[in-house]
Amino acid sequence: MHARSVIRQFRSAVGAVSAVVVASLLTVATTAGPARADLVPYVPWSSHLAGWTDEYIPSSDNDCVAGRSNCLNATLKEQSRIADDTASTCSHNAIFARAYVRMTQLYGYTRAMPGYYQDVSYFNHVDAVFARYYTDSYYNWQSGNRSAVPQSWLTALDAAKNKLVSGTGDLLLGMNAHINRDLPYVMAAVGLVAPDGSSRKVDYTAVEAWLYQATAPLIAEFAARFDPSIDDTADPHGISNAALFQMVSGWRENAWRNAEALVSAPSPQARALVAANIEAQANTVAQGILATQSYVPLLTSTVPRDTYCAAHKADAPPVAYAFGYATAWGYAY
Known part of the structure; x- marks a missing residue:
């Protein structure tokens, strides 16, 4: 992956970016501010859900392992916190x-739409x-357990804490860590093939x-609430959104191929080489984002x-x- 080239192309086409690791909102709570009653020390959800496993x-x-519909509420609670x-x-x-x-x-x-997914439970x-890959990384980082946090996530979370990059940069660093780094491991763990042998x-x-469709409202929300510069290069014809989507689509395709390589590795040593390549790719892209999105003193x-x-x-x-x-x-669902 030519990470710096990708980032340079993206920056020129998208500038301050329209987001795409994204989504939309089904319904959200109507509180005037964040609910802060839940102040007990955090325990990662996967550690107190009996029977948790990444395998489907x-x-x-376990409702989440079995893919039951009510698992979504637990997921949203963790993320919304x-x-x-x-x-x-x-x-x-x-932002991320x-x-x-x-x-x-x-x-x-989208899962409520008949036929949108072949296997909703999966x-x-x-x-x-x-x-869970994101929430565990975040809370390990927050608690100082840095050895448990992948380097691409350390780069993203540290950059945000130290206010090193633009809102666009914060979004891209999180996207990179979650797509280029986490996603291959997730897909390899949950399984790439159905019981009938189909992909x-x-x-x-x-x-x-829906990743593409959610881009415009998400960028508008971020510009309205967090960083008004994030939509500075927005255009009325969706060219920026399309450019961003092509980049993310490419990242997701690469993640699937890396998951296939993890699953098909013939030995632990071969799998370790695949994993090392995944980490290296994500870390290289992260450095490219830092190089193009960092604030410049003075x-x-x-x-x-x-x-703002x-x-x-x-x-x-x-x-x-x-x-x-x-x-x-x-949140509400």
Whole structure:
């Protein structure tokens, strides 16, 4: 993967980016601010859900492992906790965190459409496992357990904490860590082939339609609440959105191929080589994003962004998602 070339092409085509690790909102709670009653020390959800496994097992007593529909609520609760906490403090981690909530809510919206997915239960499980890779990385990072956090996530989370990159950069760093790094491991773990021998890639690819559709309202929300510069190069014809979508689609295709390589590796040593390549690819892309999206001392600053967020973090998203307008805090499904 020629990471720096990809990032340069993306920057020139998209500039301040329209997002695509994204989604939409089914319905959201109508609270005036984030719910803060849940202040007990965090315990990763996967550690207190009896029987958790990344492998899809329809007969499991664990709702998420079995892919039962109510698993989505647990997933959204975990994601929304991070999204609300980061937004309430104007943390630069708020952008990717909120994007992920929207993505999961739109998955819930599309799974209710007859025929959208071939195996909804399977994809319910995929959704939960994928989310866990992010939430566990975030909370391990937050608690200082850095050895448990992949390098691409350390790069993304540290950059946000230290206010190194633009809102576009924060979004891209999170997307890179979750797609280029996490996604191959997730898909290899949940299984690429159905019991009848057919490929699961049809459902994997079906996600891309709503990823693209969610781009415009998501970028509008981020510009309204967190960083007004994130939509500076938006155009009325959707060219920027299309360019971003092509990049993310390419990342997702590469992730599937890397998952295939993990599954087909003939030995632990061969699998370790595949894993090392996955990590190296994600880390190279992360460095490319840092190189193109970092604030430049004396020329650009995070101060306008932070000042704007302090005044607007609770604003309602200004553009409707596929199912209507969203509110700023919480989630509902």
